[in-house]
Amino acid sequence: MYGGGYTGEPEKKQEQAQDDPALLAEFEAKIARGEKIEPRDWMPVDYRKQLIRMIEQHAHSEIIGALPEGTFITRAPGFKRKMALMAKVQDEIGHGQMLYSAAETLGKTREQMFNDLLSGKSKYSNVFNYPAVTWADVTTIGFLIDAAAIVNQVINSKGSYGPYCRALERICYEEAFHLKQGHDAFVSLASGTPYQRQLAQDSLNRWWEPIMHFFGPSDKMSVHSERLMRWKVKLASNDDMRQQFLNTYVPKVWELGLTLPDPNLKKNAETKQWEFTEPNWDTFFKVINGDGPCNKERLAVRKWAEEKGRWVRQALINPKEKYTLPYA
Amino acid sequence: MSNPEQYTAIKELLYKMADDELIIGHRNSEWTGIGPVLEEDIAFGSMAQDKVGHACNFYKLLHEMGEADPDTIAFQRDEKDFKCCHLVELPIGEFNFSLVRHFLFDHAEYLRFEMLSNSSFEPLANLAKKYKGEIKYHIFHANTWIKQLMNGSEESKARIQSSFNELLPVSFSIFEPGPYEDILIAENIFGGEKALESRWFETISAIANDNGIKLMDVSDKTAGYGGRKGFHTEYLKPMLLEMTEVLRSDPAAEW
């Protein structure tokens, strides 16, 4: 969900051949025992590659995710909301920082990751390619999107890569505050004046499709998927995570007397599975490949930050220091 | 402290302090997501929160003294009723501009709080003491950055020097004397803007000197005055409009 799933490229036979079978077996046994892989451990080429991609895109999602809500910091209504939003958005930059650091331990530098973001090569969570138009959108993001992110993060925190798990533990702790303040602000609207209630409903109507896109399309269990599961890189299917999200949070919307724009959304009493109108995945792919309402703007802001900040970073270069891989 | 004259003097002081903190906090928060370095983005945003937090607590103290509640004071006053100085109203500009403003303002804040920690008005003294550590970090941050950039590249040195040239004159607007200076000083509530200005200038001159920054001679220190009396730069009104946009969309609502 941080960029449309994992690399679905057909397995490259030569990459597989590079993995020493004895080392691979030991690696997999370690993971099966529940042990974590640490930065300087041997790891299969594909493991490293998939993890870098996943963590990197998660990191990009955090810093891009800060932008739609960030635009409302200056407009937050009152001290309580202003301080909460400032703290939350700042946390997101902090999460980005921690995640870039975790990805960095795998050998890709922060600069390389930024370059791939700016060039469009690396993706970030699609949901942030949509605009926050009203204050209600800020609350919807803080409530439902952070909720979806938490579902994903809690699951991933049981993964196999040490630095990513450690970063996620910290992130999950902070996300709990994000969700609480988001839900609180959303409920304020739902229980407020008719105008506020309308704002909240309108926000849900506009954001429901991107939210349903959050966990990505249904992923059939391929050999590829199966291996990622065995390596505890992928820990649950997109469908499972989506079900978990719907199960916890749809009732929380309905209890406020608000609706979601899907007449087919309901929990099947027998199967206990949530049924819904299949989201439009063509839209999803169109947006994630650059053609969404805010893609250009999001990247333009990051490019601006990069260009304007270049002199600062260059001024602080200490030529005596040589970069080494961090421990994180 | 039951003397109404003293109360008026203290409130005037609190309003301008709170307004300064709110406005500069708001300005600095505009850097969120676009800072030059991730870690600095986090630091700048955190300090902005601190400032807004200070403002909120000063407004709370005002409320205890009979003024409206903080949200009302902060988000529902007219531009002419704000008492912030011109320095804090200016748009964020490039990073060197915001950084030098942060340096200039925060040193004044630190020294003001230091002076207030001995205030005969206990609630104010307590707040000043409470925030001492927080502001210590703010000036540590500012000093470290100034030192780094003045030891950096030709470009960073030029930019910092240029921002000092641009900001020094208007930073004197912090010290525009209020109508109750005499009472504040006589009652040991606060040592006064003049004393603060002189301590501030001594401090920043020393740091500037250590780092090779030239402080130009400012012939007219009053050029930036007016903010304390409600006469603001062209930048404050649009900022207040933005700040109150959501609140004004439904004044009856609780958010």
Added chain:
Amino acid sequence: MTDLPEAEETVEVEHPEGWITYEVFHQKKRGTQHTHVGIVHAPNAEMAIVFAKESFARRGATTNLWVVKSEDVTALDYDDSDIFDTTPEKAYREAGFYKTRDKIEQLKENEGHE
């Protein structure tokens, strides 16, 4: 920001040689251990401390921070973690290994018989 670049414009981040990473250690309160909490990118130790304060001490109690250049950390290889394999078995190093109570009970019983 009125001067946003066009989407098609390529903006490249240069690799700033000379920005290194520092490992950050955080102490909650006096008397407790400093624990490793993550890294910051910084050109030198002073900046690293400035950054570490906000990156890792934004919440909860903090009394102290250390920053150490990643380069200065000497770490054991995980491949050598087998040197610790038998350590948990060295029960003679643990208090619980010494079952003295049994001997005392036995002594008392014997004394009782005399």
